[in-house]
Amino acid sequence: MSAGLWLIVGLSFAVVGAVFSTLFYSLQELARTKFEELGERHPSETTRRRVRLILEDPSRHAIATALPRVVCNMAAVVSAVFCVTRFRGVAAPEWLEVILGIFAASITVWIVGLVIPSSIARHAGEEIVLRWSWLVRGTYLLTRPLDRVARFLDRVVGRMAGPPDDPQQDAQEEVMSAVAEGQEEGRLDEFEGDTIASVLRFRDITVQQIMTPRTKVEAIQLTSNLGEVTAHIRKTRHSRIPVYEGTLDRVMGIFYVKDLLKWLAGDKTRAEGAFDLRKLLRPALFVPETKTVREALADMREKKVHLAVVADEYGGTAGLITIEDIVEQIIGDIRDEFEPAQDESDVEIDSARTHAEVEARAYIHEANAILRDLGLELPSSEDYDTVGGCITVTLGRIPAPGEVVLLDGLAITIIEAEPTHVERVRIEKSPPAPVPVPSAVTGYAAVKTDGGTPG
Structure with a gap:
């Protein structure tokens, strides 16, 4: 050829x-x-x-x-x-x-x-x-x-x-790669990219991670006093309020403010006699704290409710979750006209960058992501998830306001605390340990301080 x-x-x-x-x-x-x-x-x-x-x-x-x-x-x-x-x-x-x-x-x-x-x-x-x-x-x-x-x-x-990769994880990584490429090329803006990423993470988020914890639940005890109920409504400004009897672990139902308005307007429940909060309650939906947010949302849609009580493994009340909490996981924080404006971050760094004030409810990994800029880092453990949990587990008790906890080279000052939990702390590097020096007079070791001569 x-x-x-x-x-x-x-x-x-x-x-x-x-x-x-x-x-x-x-x-x-x-x-x-x-x-x-x-x-x-x-x-x-x-x-x-x-x-x-x-x-x-x-x-x-x-x-x-x-x-x-x-x-x-x-x-x-x-x-x-x-x-x-x-x-x-x-x-x-x-x-x-x-x-x-x-x-x-x-x-x-x-x-x-x-x-x-x-x-x-x-x-x-x-x-x-x-x-x-x-x-x-x-x-x-x-x-x-x-x-x-x-x-x-x-x-x-x-x-x-080795074992094959999770197909769902592979699909998620592929979509995230496409989202990142779309943002780089200008076909997707930051909000659209963040929303898609939030939807992909949705299946892995549990109710416990986004619920309002028990200590923040604004519930009302079962009562027949209309004045107490209206005062609670004015204070909390919630349209749906959990009602408990004796203890928050015994949630009797959910009180809807609009049901009170109907009662005041003279519906059939008012004709039956004096005000009784029990008669206005609607059944509460209970979901375990280990349930995924996606599953909880399906339950809430099926029951046609906007609020669910989160139960812990012992049957007690761990917190509350609402439709708003779930939606915020996708599109970000939602604030109504009654909520005061505040910084979204639970970590506030001072202007001198020497310390940070942290909400005790903040998750350890989220707080550390910001604290590392100051050279600070809280220890992680499977025994706790939040900053407050780290402190109480380490001490074995609830510290008092003003108390200083030394932990892994950090000085943690308790700013606010209740008898049942820590609310806010200040975190900074712990001061250097005092240096013992010999005393020429007594021959005993004295402590040298920055403010004067050893004594």
């Missing part, structure tokens, strides 16, 4: 390889929903059936197109070697012809078989697979005898590599 004929053969193999490369990359990056919609709109029933078969296992079809792709690329390289050999008039290819042929073929295959196909796959992959679905299915059926070999190798490699 002449050099020109070898050139034509090599280019033909490169073009055919480019077709299979385009199909390979398109199948790897296939958007299932879009491809399915394109298939359903196609007038041919045969094409629609092929689309459904490809969607059953796109990865296997991609592997099937990889074989002819590799064969064509190798054939293009060999053809290039013989083309250079004939062009130089050599009877058999020597090392120079081999190097020149491989170099020329590599450049051609890189452009025709990699750069162009991958670009086409990114922009019109689903349309390409739909148009060439007959070739995809045909290649898959022809290479099916090798499918067992591929599955066997897949199992062997899987055992060597």
Whole structure:
């Protein structure tokens, strides 16, 4: 064969390889929903059936197109070697012809078989697979005898590599990567990206992580005193209030302020006699604190309620969760006209950057993310989640306001505390330990301080 004929053969193999490369990359990056919609709109029933078969296992079809792709690329390289050999008039290819042929073929295959196909796959992959679905299915059926070999190798490699990754985690990482790319290219703004990220994290968040803790629950004890109820409403300004009897662990139901308005307007419950809060209560929805937010939201939608009581493992009341708490996990903080404006952060750093004041309810990992800028870090443990929990677990008791706790090189001053919990603390580096020095008079060790001479 002449050099020109070898050139034509090599280019033909490169073009055919480019077709299979385009199909390979398109199948790897296939958007299932879009491809399915394109298939359903196609007038041919045969094409629609092929689309459904490809969607059953796109990865296997991609592997099937990889074989002819590799064969064509190798054939293009060999053809290039013989083309250079004939062009130089050599009877058999020597090392120079081999190097020149491989170099020329590599450049051609890189452009025709990699750069162009991958670009086409990114922009019109689903349309390409739909148009060439007959070739995809045909290649898959022809290479099916090798499918067992591929599955066997897949199992062997899987055992060597360890347990497979979580498919949901892989999908989440893929979406987050697409979101980051969209933000960099300006197709998504920061709010849209944050919202998508929040939705993806939604399935991993538990009720305990976002609930209003028991110490912050503004409930009312069961009473027949209308004045107490109206005073509580004016104080808390909540439209739904948990009602308990004796202790907060015995929640009797949820009191809706609008039910009181109906009673005051003279509905049938008022006709039955004097005011009785028990008669106005609605059943409370209880959810365990280990339940995911997504599951709790499903329960609240089913029961058509906006508030649920969170129960701990012992059956006591751990806190409250509302629809608003759940929505805030997606779109951020929501404040109504009655809520005072305040800094979203539970950590406030002073202007001199020497210490920080921290709400005791703040989670350890969130507080540390800010405290590290000051060279401060609270110890983490499975025994607690919050800053207040760290302090009480370390001491084994509730500290009093003004008390200073020394912990891992930190001085933690209790700013605010109740008999049952810590509310706010100041965190700074602990002062250096006093240095003992010998006393010339007594011979005993004295403590040297920064403010004067040792005594």
